[in-house]
Amino acid sequence: MRIFSIGETTYDILFRDGQPVSACSGGSAYNSAISLGRCGLPITLISTFGDDPIGDLSSEFLKNNGVKCDLIKRFNGRSRVALAFFDRDNNAGYSFYPASEDVFPEYPVPQPNDIILLGSSFALRDNGRDNLLRFLEEAQKMECIVIYDPNARQCMSDKPELLQKIIGNMALATIIKGSDQDFSNIFGVKEGESAWGVIPEKEKQVLVYTKGGDGAELFAGNLHIQIPAQATKVVSTIGAGDNFSAGIVYGLCRKFRAGIPLKHFKPSDWEAVMNYGAFFASAVCGSHENYIPEETAKMLRTDN
Numbered sequence: 437m438r439i440f441s442i443g444e445t446t447y448d449i450l451f452r453d454g455q456p457v458s459a460c461s462g463g464s465a466y467n468s469a470i471s472l473g474r475c476g477l478p479i480t481l482i483s484t485f486g487d488d489p490i491g492d493l494s495s496e497f498l499k500n501n502g503v504k505c506d507l508i509k510r511f512n513g514r515s516r517v518a519l520a521f522f523d524r525d526n527n528a529g530y531s532f533y534p535a536s537e538d539v540f541p542e543y544p545v546p547q548p549n550d551i552i553l554l555g556s557s558f559a560l561r562d563n564g565r566d567n568l569l570r571f572l573e574e575a576q577k578m579e580c581i582v583i584y585d586p587n588a589r590q591c592m593s594d595k596p597e598l599l600q601k602i603i604g605n606m607a608l609a610t611i612i613k614g615s616d617q618d619f620s621n622i623f624g625v626k627e628g629e630s631a632w633g634v635i636p637e638k639e640k641q642v643l644v645y646t647k648g649g650d651g652a653e654l655f656a657g658n659l660h661i662q663i664p665a666q667a668t669k670v671v672s673t674i675g676a677g678d679n680f681s682a683g684i685v686y687g688l689c690r691k692f693r694a695g696i697p698l699k700h701f702k703p704s705d706w707e708a709v710m711n712y713g714a715f716f717a718s719a720v721c722g723s724h725e726n727y728i729p730e731e732t733a734k735m736l737r738t739d740n
Contacts, residue, residue, distance in 0.1 A: 437478065437549045437550070437551065437689070437692065438478055438480065438544075438547065438549075438550050438551070439472060439477055439478055439479045439480065439550070439551045439552075439553070439685060439689075440479075440480050440481075440482055440507075440544070440550065440551070440552045440553065441465040441466075441468045441469040441472070441479060441480070441481050441482065441553040442465055442482040442483070442541075442552065442553065442554045442558065442559075442568075443463055443464050443465025443466070443482075443483060443553075443554065443555060443556050443558040443559070444463045444464075444465070444466075444483060444484070444516060444556065444557065444558045445461060445462075445463045445465075445466045445481075445483045445484070445485045445494050445508075445515070445516065446461070446462050446463040446466070446515075446516045446517065446518045446532070447459065447460075447461055447462070447490045447493070447494065447515060447516065447517045447518070448460055448461070448462040448518050448519075448520050448674065448726065449517065449518070449519050449520070450520045450522065450528075450672075450674075451519060451520065451521045451522065452522050458724055460497075460725060460726060461490075461493060461494040461497050461498075462518070462674070462675065462726045463483070463516075463556070464555050464556040464558075464585065464587055464677075464678045465481060465482070465483060465553060465554075465555070465556070465558070465678075466481060466483065466494070466498075466726075467675040467678035467679060467682075467720075467726040467727055468553055468678045468679065468681050468682040468685070469481040469498065469503045470497070470498070470501045470503060470726070470727040471678075471679050471682040471716060471720075471727040471728045471733065472503075472682050472685060472686065473498070473501040473502035473503035474501050474502065474727065474728060474730060474733030474734075474737075475686055475728075475733050475736045475737055476502065476733075476737045477685070477686065477689055478504075479502070479503050479504065480503070480504040480505075480506070480507055480544075481498060481503050481504070481505060481507070481508060482507045482508070482541050482543065483508050483509075483541060483558075484508065484509045484510070484511065484535070484537075484539050484540065484541055485508070485510060485511075485515040485516065485535065486510065486511055486512070486513045486514050486515035486535055486536065486537070487510045487511060487512050487513070488513070488514055488515055490514075490515040490517070491510055491515045494515065495508070495510075501727075507541055507542060507543075507544065508541065509539055509540070509541045509542065511535075511536075511537040511539050512537070513535065513536035513537040514535055514536040515535055516532070516533065516534055516535040517532075517533040518530050518531065518532050518533070519531040519533075520674060522672070525670075526670050526671060526672055526673060527673050528672070528673065528674050530589075538561075538563050539563075539564075540561070540563055540564025540567060540568070541564075543567060543568070543570075543571035545574070546571065546574045546575040546577075546578045546580050547578060547580075548578050548579060548580070549580070549692070550575065550578070550580040550581070551580065551581045551583070551685055551688065551689075552572075552575055552580055552581065552582045552583065553583050553585075553681055553682075553685065554572070554582065554583070554584050554585070554605070554609075555584055555585035555586060555587045555681075556585070556586075556587040557587075559584070559586070559601070559605050560598055560601045560602070560605075565601075569604070569608070572605075572608040573608065575608075576608055580610075581610045581611065581688065581698065582608060582609045582610050582611070583609065583610065583611045583612075583613055583681060583684065583685065584605050584606060584608070584609035584611070584612050584613070585612075585613045585614060585618075585677065585678075585681055586602050586605070586606075586614055586618050586622060587614075587618065587677065588602070588614075588617075588618045588621040588622050589621070590621060591621050592621055592622045592623075593624065599622065602622055603636060606635065606636055606641075607636045607637060609641065610640075610641065610642065610698075611641070611642045611643075611644060611684070612635060612641060612642070612643050612644070613643075613644040613646070613680065613681055613684065614631070614643075614644075614645065614646070615645075615646045615647070615648070615677055616628075616631075616645065616646070616647045616648070619631040619634075619645070628643075628645040628647075628653040628655065631643060631645050632645070632655040635655075638655075638657075639657070641656075642654065642655070642656040642706075643655040643656075644680075644684065644710065644713070646677065646680055646713075646717075647665075648665065648673075648676075649665050650665065651663050651664040651665045651714070652665075652680070652710060652713065652714060654706055654707075654710055656706065659703055659706065661703060661706055661707050661710060663707065663710045663711055663714055664714075665714060665717075665718065666714050666715055666717075666718035667718070668718040668719075668721050668722040669722055670721045670722065671721065671722055671723060671724055672720075672721065672723070672724060673721055674720075674726050675720045675725075675726035675727060676717045676720055676721050677717070678720075678726070679716040679717050679719070679720040679727065679728060680713040680714065680716060680717040681713070682716050682728075683709075683712040683713035683714065683715055683716030683717065684709055684710070684712065684713045686712050686716065686736065687708055687709030687710075687711075687712035687713065688709055690708075690712075691705055691708070691709065716728055719732045
């Protein structure tokens with residue numbers, strides 16, 4: 437089994453009350469990869485960043501946390517940066533500063549049992565999209581598990597080209613994981629049943645619909661599961677959704693290692709996977725980092 441997390445790498449500088457308080461490497465795929473690496477899972481990040489000091493920090497941190505970096509493409513230029521401004525509820529608004537080069541990575545040859553995490557704006561880029569789609573199409577043929585999180589930060593009602601890309605990505609996914617805000621921005625729907633109604637191929641796909649402090653729902657065929665959020669003192673919501681995805685991957689890996697293939701999952705199996713997602717998200721919300729704390733990951737490694 438191999439796990440790949442695909443997406444942009446961003447250096448996050450965090451502000452409270454107008455003052456910088458911390459900084460760390462991040463990005464949706466990056467955050468998921470660090471958490472999974474800390475748990476000792478075979479995770480490779482597929483990403484790009486510059487051959488600059490920020491890129492060096494990002495690369496070293498990945499390696500120190502058990503993430504394979506052989507599919508990262510570095511370029512001669514400036515890495516991507518984001519400024520995150522927290523409000524009183526510890527929710528963040530962002531200002532993004534793009535990398536100086538727009539390059540795309542190389543993809544591996546998919547193998548059966550691969551798990552692929554994909555999402556955010558990286559999955560909507562024009563540059564390299566043909567390569568990405570070929571990879572996902574081959575992954576689908578090999579019956580890999582593709583988890584797609586659109587992570588939509590803007591309304592798509594007046595952006596038909598982006599909407600069609602999201603729908604195209606969804607069609608190649610095994611599990612579509614999105615928040616209530618994602619589905620509101622993309623399709624204008626406000627609750628889980630309505631979100632399930634817009635999934636392109638419901639007969640062979642799973643929807644994980646997250647609702648922040650209100651928990652999450654799963655839809656698969658006629659199955660509908662609801663789980664509560666796990667209580668935590670919120671320090672930061674950055675990375676919560678990314679780590680819900682990482683928790684899903686962790687839960688899937690536990691089931692596969694127990695000899696339970698996806699097609700034989702019972703409701704109790706899906707509920708366990710969802711609860712790992714909620715656990716990972718809660719652990720991150722109670723931390724200043726974008727990934728689960730090392731002590732939490734150590735516990736999961738021991739338990740794995």
